[in-house]
Amino acid sequence: MLVYAYLIYDVASFSWQVALADSLLTNGILAIGCIILSNMLGYYQPKNERLFSLLLLTAVLTVIVVFATKYSLNYLFNSHTAYQSFLDSSLPFRSIVMFLCLGWCGLANVLWYRLEEQSETQGRFLAAQNLAKEAELNKLRHQLQPHFLFNSLNSVYALTIVNPTEAGTMITKLAAFLRGTLKRDDEVWVSVADEMEYIQLYLDIEKVRFSHRLSLDVKIEEETLGLCLPGTLLQPIVENAIKFGLYNTSAAITITISVKLEKNILVICVANPYDPEMNATKGTGFGLSAIRRRLYLLFADSNLLQTETQNNNLYITTLKIPQKDDKNNTN
Structure with a gap:
């Protein structure tokens, strides 16, 4: 002006x-x-x-x-x-x-x-993407649960005939496990301590199913107990290890679970024996593929779940969960 x-x-x-x-x-x-x-x-x-x-x-x-x-x-x-x-x-x-x-x-x-x-x-597009991602995550979580439930119910049915006492024990543990599952449905992230407590309930049920044939070796570093991982993510991996570790064998087996921290990454390894001649490594079907998909949706990384075989007939599944500095993950 x-x-x-x-x-x-x-x-x-x-x-x-x-x-x-x-x-x-x-x-x-x-x-x-x-x-x-x-x-x-x-x-x-x-x-x-x-x-x-x-x-x-x-x-x-x-x-x-x-x-x-x-x-x-x-x-x-x-x-x-x-x-x-x-x-x-x-x-x-x-x-x-x-x-x-x-x-x-x-x-x-x-x-x-x-x-x-x-x-x-x-x-609006990002909000729709987030809703779609949440819907897919919920779908994947709920698809993995019935597989274990059906197997457990079949085992309960078999135990009611040969060992009613063990069947009652298994039903009690199964009820506690499912009650915990319902409480965790809305939780995307849980601590390692909570997840391992949840896994222990599952392992107790499996030990009832397989009795003396199943041994467990669980090693958890104390510094990892407060770290976070997606809820109900580990159970399908452990189930896969038990299922294919006992595949076509009547011998006793040992499932090894180790939890440690490496360079700010939570590393969980699940190892089970397998027989190459029985093609026991087919355990990379829906369960593990669904976990890979869920990890990709959460972290945009398709390499966080890896599987390998070793010469001593061990099949090892390694799960890696990146951790934030404050150990407080958000979705």
Whole structure:
């Protein structure tokens, strides 16, 4: 505004009073035009193929602003002949400048509203993605549970015939296990201590099922007890190890579970013996693939669950859970 007043004062050689009055009135009317244009674009946003309508709207507002400015300045300086002559001669230049200002204002508003709309769309898309991810995580968790339940019920049925006392013990432990499962359905993250307590209930049930044939060797480093991992993630891995460790064999086996911390990563290894001739490594079907999918949804890393075989006929499943510095994971 001051630059505009200085140009009138210096180039047109009018007094400071005339220059400031012209600048204030012209810029004030232009500002009103910009406000009107911004409000109109707030209610109506032209599509990409209809940007011509924005130019047309800008041109119409320019005509109105130019007319209002000329009328106001003529009225204000009606007795100033030299100024009125200057006003008439500068009108084309004023019109171009006002059109450019209004056009810039219009484009800036369109870009602002487009960015705002794009941000809202992105927010809705991310919210939908999170809901879809949560739904898939819940689906995977609930798909893994019935597999164990059906096996346990079959074992209970068999025990009721040959050993009713053991069947009663197993039903009690199974009820406690399922009660814990229901409590954990809404928990994405649990501590290692809670997860191992949950796993111990499962192992107690399996020891009832397989009696003297199943031995367990569980090693947990004390510093890992407060760390976090996704709930009900370990049980399908242990179930897979027990199932395929006992595959087509009547001999006693030992399942080894170790929990340790390596470079701020929780590492859980589950090892079970297997017979290569019996193709016991088929345990990488739905259970482990579902766990891989769940880990990928949580961490965007497809290498957090790994399996390997060793020469001493051991099948090892390694689960890695990245930990935050504060050991407080969030989904």
